[in-house]
Amino acid sequence: MIKFINVTKQYAENSVALSNINLTIDKGEFLFLVGPSGAGKSTFIKLLLKEIEPTFGKILIEGTNITKLSQRNTPALRRKLGVVFQNFRLLEDKTVYENVAFAMEVINASPREIRRQVPKILGLVGISDKAKFFPHQLSGGEQQRVSIARAIVNNPSLLIADEPTGNLDPETAWEIMRLLRQINRRGTTVLMATHAKDIVDMMKLRVVAIEGGNIVRDDMKGVYGYED
Numbered sequence: 001m002i003k004f005i006n007v008t009k010q011y012a013e014n015s016v017a018l019s020n021i022n023l024t025i026d027k028g029e030f031l032f033l034v035g036p037s038g039a040g041k042s043t044f045i046k047l048l049l050k051e052i053e054p055t056f057g058k059i060l061i062e063g064t065n066i067t068k069l070s071q072r073n074t075p076a077l078r079r080k081l082g083v084v085f086q087n088f089r090l091l092e093d094k095t096v097y098e099n100v101a102f103a104m105e106v107i108n109a110s111p112r113e114i115r116r117q118v119p120k121i122l123g124l125v126g127i128s129d130k131a132k133f134f135p136h137q138l139s140g141g142e143q144q145r146v147s148i149a150r151a152i153v154n155n156p157s158l159l160i161a162d163e164p165t166g167n168l169d170p171e172t173a174w175e176i177m178r179l180l181r182q183i184n185r186r187g188t189t190v191l192m193a194t195h196a197k198d199i200v201d202m203m204k205l206r207v208v209a210i211e212g213g214n215i216v217r218d219d220m221k222g223v224y225g226y227e228d
């Protein structure tokens with residue numbers, strides 16, 4: 001469903017963030033993206049989100065070459081992608097329910113669909129009892145559940161998680177991992193960039209390691225492979 005074909009991203013003349021990357025991610029996979037700081041992980045994610053454009057090469061998402069996509073068609077692409085960040089990025093002046101509903105409002109879902117879908121997703125991520133709370137009234141793990149709910153409420157085919165456990169204690173981090181794996185088992189492809197060695201080593205899933213803009217490892221049932 002995702003293909004990077006000879007993708008290079010050069011920010012400046014002497015700064016190549018990704019160098020001739022070729023990678024295929026199949027539908028339903030769970031993939032960890034690892035590598036030292038500055039390796040190119042965020043650049044990889046920004047390219048998928050079309051926040052930046054590759055210098056060379058193309059990126060296909062479900063057969064669509066996103067590098068060729070017009071601005072008019074970019075929202076349709078973004079609908080296929082859900083994103084979760086380390087620092088949650090919830091709207092502080094909206095309740096849990098409203099945060100998730102808002103993601104549906106911006107794609108013009110009907111009020112009826114929203115009333116039906118939001119409670120269902122809050123249930124799925126295990127946060128129904130906090131629907132009327134504001135983000136500052138929630139623990140970090142609960143806030144991350146809300147941000148996951150928001151990311152999946154429009155049924156994206158790919159969920160991108162950029163360090164989703166980075167701000168959580170180990171126990172809460174594992175709860176979030178169980179949730180991401182559950183969402184993956186329901187059919188959503190998951191791409192997770194992380195520095196969480198224990199999690200990567202325990203889960204025995206596909207691991208792609210980037211160093212200096214190159215893919216240096218791509219293993220099924222891989223390991224983290226770094227000491228930090």
Ligand SMILES: Nc1ncnc2c1ncn2[C@@H]1O[C@H](COP(=O)(O)OP(=O)(O)OP(=O)(O)O)[C@@H](O)[C@H]1O
Pocket residue numbers: 011012015016017035036037038039040041042043044
């Ligand atoms: N806007 C930019 N302009 C110039 N160089 C950049 C820019 N963004 C990133 N880079 C460079 O590209 C390289 C890859 O950066 P990137 O942010 O993708 O790394 P990363 O693997 O996500 O790191 P981390 O694990 O610390 O988040 C780095 O050398 C970085 O300095």
